[in-house]
Amino acid sequence: GAGVSQSPRYKVAKRGQDVALRCDPISGHVSLFWYQQALGQGPEFLTYFQNEAQLDKSGLPSDRFFAERPEGSVSTLKIQRTQQEDSAVYLCASSLGGRERAKTQYFGPGTRLLVL
Amino acid sequence: GDSVTQMEGPVTLSEEAFLTINCTYTATGYPSLFWYVQYPGEGLQLLLKATKADDKGSNKGFEATYRKETTSFHLEKGSVQVSDSAVYFCALLYSGGGADGLTFGKGTHLIIQP
Numbered sequence: 001g002a003g004v005s006q007s008p009r010y011k012v013a014k015r016g017q018d019v020a021l022r023c024d025p026i027s028g029h030v031s032l033f034w035y036q037q038a039l040g041q042g043p044e045f046l047t048y049f050q051n052e053a054q055l056d057k058s059g060l061p062s063d064r065f066f067a068e069r070p071e072g073s074v075s076t077l078k079i080q081r082t083q084q085e086d087s088a089v090y091l092c093a094s095s096l097g098g099r100e101r102a103k104t105q106y107f108g109p110g111t112r113l114l115v116l
Numbered sequence: 117g118d119s120v121t122q123m124e125g126p127v128t129l130s131e132e133a134f135l136t137i138n139c140t141y142t143a144t145g146y147p148s149l150f151w152y153v154q155y156p157g158e159g160l161q162l163l164l165k166a167t168k169a170d171d172k173g174s175n176k177g178f179e180a181t182y183r184k185e186t187t188s189f190h191l192e193k194g195s196v197q198v199s200d201s202a203v204y205f206c207a208l209l210y211s212g213g214g215a216d217g218l219t220f221g222k223g224t225h226l227i228i229q230p
Contacts, residue, residue, distance in 0.1 A: 041222055042220030042222045048217055106162075108159055
């Protein structure tokens with residue numbers, strides 16, 4: 001089936017605006033991850049869902065960042081009162097979950113956020 | 117905490133040259149190790165992985181061996197092509213506390229010249 005999709009692909013926000021980034025995982029994938037990738041850096045883990053439960057949000061940089069996955073499928077990452085340092089590519093990944101030790105994560109194309 | 121260090125780029129090679137991109141890690145326990153590749157204008161794709169010591173992952177002519185004694189997972193290819201030009205990321209996954217988030221290196225930009 002289709003891979004992980006993300007929307008919008010590009011977002012320009014004025015400082016102080018709220019933004020919402022959407023992720024559609026691969027159908028049937030239990031696990032969903034959000035990562036932040038600054039320019040010239042590797043992705044950094046933000047948060048992890050197993051179905052609708054947010055099991056780890058240790059990577060969220062501040063309380064302005066909020067993620068949800070209410071029905072265990074589509075997820076939204078919301079950033080309130082955006083700041084210039086929030087400018088980055090936000091990547092979503094999904095995996096089957098289950099007992100496989102090295103569950104392959106499949107990445108979406110990312111949303112490039114620019115805060116002016 | 118867990119971390120991954122990979123060689124700085126860009127790495128520029130001629131077509132058919134031998135490639136090595138170094139990757140070392142620090143982690144508690146025994147992580148799984150991955151190489152991801154990002155082609156221009158595309159998303160991250162899994163290239164290969166290894167889940168335990170001495171495992172060798174391989175794909176598309178690339179290979180990497182999980183070396184616990186040197187905490188390394190170097191990426192190699194015997195003869196590179198122009199189409200291999202991309203950014204390569206080494207990553208580890210340590211399933212502790214239910215997090216399961218990948219820890220990535222900073223990436224190595226590979227440029228292959230014809």
